[in-house]
Amino acid sequence: MRCLTRIQGLHAFYRATRNPISCYSSSAYPSDAIKVCSNLIRKFQNVGIEDTESRFSAEYIIAHVLGKKMFHQVPGGQIINEAQLTRINELAMKRMERMPLQYVIQEWDFHEFTVKLSPPVLIPRPETEELVQYMIQHVGQNKSCRTFLEVGCGSGAVTLCLLSKLPWMTAVACDISCVACDLTLENLTKHQVQGRAVVLNMDFKSAETMQYLSRLGPFDIIVSNPPYIPTADIDDLDPEVRRYEDRGALDGGTDGLDFIRHLLAVSPMLLKKNGRLWLETGLEQHKTIQSIINSDSNCALEFVKSIEDFTRRERFCLIERY
Numbered sequence: 400m401r402c403l404t405r406i407q408g409l410h411a412f413y414r415a416t417r418n419p420i421s422c423y424s425s426s427a428y429p430s431d432a433i434k435v436c437s438n439l440i441r442k443f444q445n446v447g448i449e450d451t452e453s454r455f456s457a458e459y460i461i462a463h464v465l466g467k468k469m470f471h472q473v474p475g476g477q478i479i480n481e482a483q484l485t486r487i488n489e490l491a492m493k494r495m496e497r498m499p500l501q502y503v504i505q506e507w508d509f510h511e512f513t514v515k516l517s518p519p520v521l522i523p524r525p526e527t528e529e530l531v532q533y534m535i536q537h538v539g540q541n542k543s544c545r546t547f548l549e550v551g552c553g554s555g556a557v558t559l560c561l562l563s564k565l566p567w568m569t570a571v572a573c574d575i576s577c578v579a580c581d582l583t584l585e586n587l588t589k590h591q592v593q594g595r596a597v598v599l600n601m602d603f604k605s606a607e608t609m610q611y612l613s614r615l616g617p618f619d620i621i622v623s624n625p626p627y628i629p630t631a632d633i634d635d636l637d638p639e640v641r642r643y644e645d646r647g648a649l650d651g652g653t654d655g656l657d658f659i660r661h662l663l664a665v666s667p668m669l670l671k672k673n674g675r676l677w678l679e680t681g682l683e684q685h686k687t688i689q690s691i692i693n694s695d696s697n698c699a700l701e702f703v704k705s706i707e708d709f710t711r712r713e714r715f716c717l718i719e720r721y
């Protein structure tokens with residue numbers, strides 16, 4: 400995990416702004432890394448990007464163009480040549496248009512894995528890293544836990560990380576977005592775990608997908624970070640999220656639980672007995688999830704526990720099929 404701000408959910412992912420974008424030429428910049436960085440920070444602040452974010456963005460863009468991961472790896476006072484300055488300016492312009500930093504540099508780290516990213520596929524969040532960490536701890540060395548299904552795989556970060564850390568497991572990863580499936584396949588291939596995964600570009604809610612997945616299952620684990628934001632809250636999201644990330648990855652319907660309801664309804668058919676469903680959810684959704692499970696006597700699921708994220712809010716559910 401790169402040491403970016405500990406972002407507290409999608410609403411705080413970036414600060415909102417509507418300020419105009421300014422243009423500038425590369426010749427307007429001084430040419431050593433520290434001065435270029437200060438200049439970029441000021442430009443980002445001028446378009447309304449919050450101070451800490453401005454610094455992170457400037458440092459990451461410069462480090463990226465200079466072939467480093469972190470700004471502190473750039474030698475102090477390093478001279479930046481004309482070509483590098485032009486590239487830094489190109490990327491800075493995108494950031495000033497409020498493109499998320501992760502899309503600007505087209506990659507980000509998920510645990511220790513650098514994943515390729517491209518809009519509008521959802522940028523994996525630090526909370527999801529935590530979810531995966533809990534899953535890995537939970538599986539431990541249990542080699543009889545062999546198969547998992549990821550529903551809504553996005554960039555493929557979750558599947559990639561689980562396959563890498565649990566090398567005896569195989570996966571099916573599915574997403575309705577073709578761009579997401581291509582990215583998943585690219586990231587799995589980059590990290591050489593594609594041989595243990597099937598990537599399906601399918602609508603999880605369709606009957607055809609259910610038939611297909613039933614033939615590939617049953618699975619030991621289902622994991623999903625589904626769309627869970629209530630529709631009415633989408634417009635309040637920060638501009639980086641609203642403008643660049645796929646609405647279909649975010650919008651969970653009126654109460655945010657449309658997709659989760661469907662997952663709960665079909666999981667018993669896809670999970671083995673004692674198989675587990677791991678979910679990332681929005682805030683304050685767990686009571687409703689429990690009551691959905693408890694109100695359906697045919698559901699064959701048991702809500703095992705809620706788990707808090709690093710901000711001490713209930714964000715992950717562990718559910719078991721009996």
Ligand SMILES: C[S@@+](CC[C@H](N)C(=O)[O-])C[C@H]1O[C@@H](n2cnc3c(N)ncnc32)[C@H](O)[C@@H]1O
Nearest residue numbers: 521523551552553574575576602603624625648
């Ligand atoms: C919140 S994103 C999670 C992406 C990735 N797993 C992550 O954590 O970064 C939800 C994903 O679900 C996918 N999705 C939405 N509706 C879907 C559907 N009906 N069938 C399959 N995937 C769907 C979206 O395309 C998106 O990639």
